[in-house]
Structure formats: structure tokens, C-alpha cells
Amino acid sequence: VPEELDEVCAAEAARWLTPAEQEAWIALVGVVVKLPTALDGQLLRDSGLSNFEYFVLSGLSHQPDRTLRMSELAVFTNGSLSRLSHVVKRLEARGWVRREPCPENGRFIHAILTDTGWEKVVEAAPGHVAAVRRFVFDALTPEQVEQLRDIGRSIQLAIEPNRPLAPVPGAREDRGC
Amino acid sequence: VPEELDEVCAAEAARWLTPAEQEAWIALVGVVVKLPTALDGQLLRDSGLSNFEYFVLSGLSHQPDRTLRMSELAVFTNGSLSRLSHVVKRLEARGWVRREPCPENGRFIHAILTDTGWEKVVEAAPGHVAAVRRFVFDALTPEQVEQLRDIGRSIQLAIEPNRPLAPVPGAREDRGC
DNA sequence: GAAGATTGAAACGTCAATCTTA
DNA sequence: TAAGATTGACGTTTCAATCTTC
Numbered sequence A, B: 001v002p003e004e005l006d007e008v009c010a011a012e013a014a015r016w017l018t019p020a021e022q023e024a025w026i027a028l029v030g031v032v033v034k035l036p037t038a039l040d041g042q043l044l045r046d047s048g049l050s051n052f053e054y055f056v057l058s059g060l061s062h063q064p065d066r067t068l069r070m071s072e073l074a075v076f077t078n079g080s081l082s083r084l085s086h087v088v089k090r091l092e093a094r095g096w097v098r099r100e101p102c103p104e105n106g107r108f109i110h111a112i113l114t115d116t117g118w119e120k121v122v123e124a125a126p127g128h129v130a131a132v133r134r135f136v137f138d139a140l141t142p143e144q145v146e147q148l149r150d151i152g153r154s155i156q157l158a159i160e161p162n163r164p165l166a167p168v169p170g171a172r173e174d175r176g177c
Numbered sequence C: 001g002a003a004g005a006t007t008g009a010a011a012c013g014t015c016a017a018t019c020t021t022a
Numbered sequence D: 001t002a003a004g005a006t007t008g009a010c011g012t013t014t015c016a017a018t019c020t021t022c
Helices: A002-011 A019-047 A051-061 A070-076 A081-093 A115-135 A142-159 B002-011 B019-047 B051-061 B070-076 B081-093 B115-135 B142-159
Strands: A067-069 A097-101 A109-113 B067-069 B097-101 B109-113
Touching: A019 A051, A019 A115, A019 B019, A019 B142, A051 A067, A051 A070, A051 A081, A051 A097, A051 A109, A051 A115, A067 A070, A070 A081, A070 A109, A081 A097, A109 A115, A115 B142, A142 B019, A142 B115, A142 B142, B019 B051, B019 B115, B051 B067, B051 B070, B051 B081, B051 B097, B051 B109, B051 B115, B067 B070, B070 B081, B070 B109, B081 B097, B109 B115
Parallel strands: none
Antiparallel strands: A067 A109, A097 A109, B067 B109, B097 B109
């Protein structure tokens, strides 16, 4: 068996990863798999929300009118429109979001955060942000935070050369929230 | 609404993320969501395998005897034992893996890569590695590769302080495969 | 009893088909 | 006709309960 493995290695050597890349790859895969699980766990235990649901509510809460078109929200949440539709239906059933057709263009549907939904985000946010700090930023130096930003953007560009990296227009990211 | 937002910001200011951290966070979330989708897409199209299934087959293929206990394999794949059990059942039905109780300790179950399974990995590997190169390493400088490794390890340590970071013993990572 | 592993039901995501409005 | 959005069916993951072996 080792011999066969060598053959495979030799045949495809040019395409394999270097040892340094392998180390980075293993580390990256671990984060990609474990971070969502860890964050989902905290949110689910403490607030009964999935990561994705929180992202939807949080995205709406940062809009000046707590409103976003479904397709804009889909971009913001990095999810498909179909998935978003299912999730918003559940959030609507729980009373945190409501949907209305756009008065100006009937093809658009506005997802709107309700007052109850706002309270839910306000309740859930501190614990979630604390988890993000604990799992990510407390473990990194300021230089690493910048490195992470640049690396993340480069990888996203490689995956989606055409899509803009910036969050949805209107998001109040500059506010420090 | 903006006023309320300010109140929330002020009340929880100490726990929010800094602007630099927000940028990094958005970039990281994007990678965490999009990279699995991109890799899953390539594998599914070209080889009919999910990322997780490939990881299982690949993990076994790197063992000297193509064998790993179920619980070891679960650690290696960053997945739950339950999920692994379901997946291995499907892989067994497709003839790529078989399961046998450990002769020395009947509680352990060995997952063993079959010859057909080996061929499957050999067929799927080049395309998958090429995708990893294209989406990740072609976009990064050698310095960034090292940074990514360190950042990834730090985050994993923060998530799981107790679990070892190294791959499963016996994995032939040092071989360049 | 506890570790290792499996199972079934419920929840979720994905895909293709559908519906609606411009 | 095409863009925006929804729906239902199917496959997968998760969670709790179960089974087996030490």
C-alpha cells in the first residue's frame, strides 16, 4: 500500500499541497467546521436561535427602517433565496419578522423586523458577541485580526470573483455595532 | 430607531467588536459559509461525493492499513459519531468502505477502505486538491499561508482548549500527500 | 455502569418546479 | 419573457434514545 501511495504522490506531485499549505489547510478546515458549531451551540442554548436566524434578525436590525428586500437579505446572509424564504417563514411564525410586498414594485418583498423581533435581537446580541470574542478575537493579536481580514477577502474573491465583498448598502457597520 | 440603537451600543459598548474586528469578522464569516459550498460543488459535480464523504475516504486512504476506528475517524473528520455512522453506512452501500469489529476489543468498529474506495479517492483527489489550490492557496502569499495556519490553530484552541490539534496518529501528512 | 457505536424521528438545506409581477 | 420569490420533495444532519460490549 505505501508503494501505491508513492505512485499516486509522484503522479500528482505537481498538484499536491506543500507541507506548509497542508498545515494551513488542516487549520482552516478545522475552523470552518468547528466555529459554526460552537457559535450555533451558544445561540441555541441561550436564545433558541440558529446562527443563520440570528444573522437574519441582526441584519434587519442594522437597517435604518429595519427592512430589507428578501434578495438583499439573502446576499447579506450569504444564503440562497430559497433557504432564506424557509427561514423567514419560521421567523414570521414566531412573530419576529413580517413580510409585505414593496408598494413601489410588487415583485419585491420586504422583510421587516417587528418590535418583538427587535427585543429578541437585543436580548441575544450580547451573548453572541461575547462568544465571537471568546472564540475568535480574544485569541488573536491586532496584527492577526488584520491578516485574517485580508486573507478572508482574498479567499472570497477567489471563490466569487464577481460579487462585491462589502456588506449590503445601508448596513450601519461604521457605527461600531 | 437610531436612538434605540445608540442606547444598545452604549449599554454593551464594552462587548461589541471594534471596527477592525468587524471587518475581519465579516471576511471570516464569508469564508466559513462560502468555502464549503464551493468545494462541495466541485466534488459533487466531478466525483459525486460530498466534502464530508471525501474527507472520510481520504482520511482512511492516508492510514497505513487504510483502517481507522469509527471514533478516531469522527475526530479526524471534525464530525459527530452519529453523523459519521450515517455517512459510513452510505459509503458501505456504495462499496467504498466496509466495517468490522476490532478483533481485540469488540466495542471498537474498524472502518476500512476497500479497493474500489481507494480507486475512488485516487480519481477524486486531483480535482479536489486543484479546487483547494484555486480557492485558497493561489490567492495567498507564502507569508499569508503561515499566518492562516497560526490564526486557525489559535481559534481552534479557543474553541476546544482540551482537544489536540494534530491530525490522528498514523496519518501520513509528512509525506506531501 | 460506562464507553463505543448505531438507530429513528424531527429539523434543516438544497434543488427543481412553480407562481407572480413587471 | 425575465426577475423576484415561494413551495414541496428529497437527502442530510442533529438529537435523544437505544443497543452492545467491556
